[in-house]
Structures are given as structure tokens and as C-alpha cells.
Amino acid sequence: MGVIDSVVGNVTAPTQPPEWNSKGMFQLPEWGEPVIVFGILFTSMYMTRRKDFSIFGSNHGYRALPLDTTDDDSARSSDDLLYYDIDNENDGQDPIASTKRxxxxxxLWCGLKLRTPNSSRFANHLHSRLLQKFPFLIEMFYWIITYLFYRMTKVVSKAVFHADKVWEVAQQNGVRILWFEQESMFSWIFPIREHDVQHWFMNDHQGGLTFLNRAYALIHIPGTVG
Structure with a gap:
């Protein structure tokens, strides 16, 4: 295991990691992963499109919420954003009042009230009709925002701790978590020691790590979309 340094309490961490024999994600060319992700997202966007809605043509007879009848709340999540706020029954959504926008x-909480613009004036704009046709675009937008925050954590970490110290800081934080699980007054909550689990994987069971690495690679995007 190499030289051992005590970091927090009785929990120790090796300065030299054990030999790693497991395999990571599938080997792909640099363009492979972006193409796969784009293909999954584009396919999902196409499969969830509204077949009875036209972006450029007329949509006479198309009935938006709350007149749509469905019992599946999950299927209505995007509809509520685009058409009708079922939790906000007020004059701003009344059919007559909405013509005045x-x-x-x-x-809000504590009796606070907030007035927001009535977006019905944009219902026939191209970008609104595009989102009505492909509601999955809203989900993709949320993913992009989340991914940007995720990437920013790496940039900020390097700026704060410098690139050569990020690993050391991460290891110290990991050891503190181990100390909390094994040595603190809350150790009784964790009957299975993480060290025993990792020791089992690292000694003659690294094939399990290969399976988990590749399962993560497959679940990360397709599983989230599913």
C-alpha cells in the first residue's frame, strides 16, 4: 500500500494508491461521446414531439391544458410550463382577461405576492411554437445549465486550490468523510465499513469495478433520459 500518513484522527490514507487493474469506460475517439450524446438527445426530442402540433401551420382544434385529459402528472410537467399554471388560478389566466394580457x-411564502408578466402574448411566436412542438428542449436547457455549474466547480477548485493541490484537498475531504463514518459519534449509523467494501473490490474483485465503471458510462445519459 505504500507509506501511510495519518490525516484525521485514526483514519489514514495511503500516499501511494494501490495497483489499479480495473478498466474504465469504453474506449471511444474524441468525437465519439459527443456524437452519442447528441444522438440520444435528438432522438428523445423527436420521440417526445407533439405530433398534432405544427410550428408553421395552423393549429385549429389543438386543445392545450387544462382541457387536455391525462392522469399522468409526469407527462404534464412540461405542459404546465408552456400552457397553463394549474397552481395559479387567478384572473391573469382567465380566457377573457388573458386577451388583455x-x-x-x-x-410566495410568508404572505408575499409577486406579479409576473403574462407570457400569452408570445404564444404564436416562433420560439414558443418550437417549444410547444418539442417540449424536451426545455429539459435539455435545464441539463445545459446544470452541466455549466458542474464544469464551473472544476474551474473554481483549480483557481482556489491550484491545480497541483486539488487532489490533496479532495483526498483530505474524503478522509474526513471516512472519519465521520467510522470514528465520530454517528458511526453506529454505518454498520458496514467503507474500507472493507473498497478492500474487497481492490483485492481480486476489480472486475466488479470495471462493470460499475461501464454501467455508469451507460446510465449517465441514456438512464437520465429514460
């Missing part, structure tokens, strides 16, 4: 009133 009155602001909507949002009830």
Missing part, C-alpha cells in the same frame, strides 16, 4: 399574481 394582465400580469399574473404569484403567492
Amino acid at each position: 394582465l400580469p399574473k399574481r404569484r403567492d
Whole structure:
């Protein structure tokens, strides 16, 4: 295991990691992963499109929420964003009042109220019709925002701790978590020691790590979309 340095309490961490024989994700060319991710997202966007809605043509007879009848709340999540706020029954959404585009009133915590613009004026704009046709684009937008925050954590970490110290800081944080699990007053919550689990994997069971690495690679995007 190499030289051992005590970091926190009785929990120790090796300065030299054990031999790693497991395999990571599938070997792909640099363009492989972006193409696969784009293909998955494009396919999902196409499969969840509204077949009875036209971006450029007329949509006479198309009935938006709340007139759509469905019992699947998950299927309505995007619809609520695009058509009708079922939790905000007020004059701003009344069919007559909406022609005047009155602001909507949002009830917040502690009795606070917030007035927001009535977005019905944009219903026939190209970008609104595009989102109505492909509601999965909204999910993709949320993913992009989340991914940007995820990438920023790496940039900020390097800026704060410098590139050569990120690994050391991460290891110290990991050891502190191990100390909390094994040595603190809350150790009774964790009857299975993480050290025993990792020791089992690292000694003659690294094939399990290969399986987990590749399962993560497959679940990371396809599983989330599913």
C-alpha cells in the first residue's frame, strides 16, 4: 500500500494508491461521446414531439391544458410550463382577461405576492411554437445549465486550490468523510465499513469495478433520459 500518513484522527490514507487493474469506460475517439450524446438527445426530442402540433401551420382544434385529459402528472410537467399554471388560478389566466394580457399574481411564502408578466402574448411566436412542438428542449436547457455549474466547480477548485493541490484537498475531504463514518459519534449509523467494501473490490474483485465503471458510462445519459 505504500507509506501511510495519518490525516484525521485514526483514519489514514495511503500516499501511494494501490495497483489499479480495473478498466474504465469504453474506449471511444474524441468525437465519439459527443456524437452519442447528441444522438440520444435528438432522438428523445423527436420521440417526445407533439405530433398534432405544427410550428408553421395552423393549429385549429389543438386543445392545450387544462382541457387536455391525462392522469399522468409526469407527462404534464412540461405542459404546465408552456400552457397553463394549474397552481395559479387567478384572473391573469382567465380566457377573457388573458386577451388583455394582465400580469399574473404569484403567492410566495410568508404572505408575499409577486406579479409576473403574462407570457400569452408570445404564444404564436416562433420560439414558443418550437417549444410547444418539442417540449424536451426545455429539459435539455435545464441539463445545459446544470452541466455549466458542474464544469464551473472544476474551474473554481483549480483557481482556489491550484491545480497541483486539488487532489490533496479532495483526498483530505474524503478522509474526513471516512472519519465521520467510522470514528465520530454517528458511526453506529454505518454498520458496514467503507474500507472493507473498497478492500474487497481492490483485492481480486476489480472486475466488479470495471462493470460499475461501464454501467455508469451507460446510465449517465441514456438512464437520465429514460
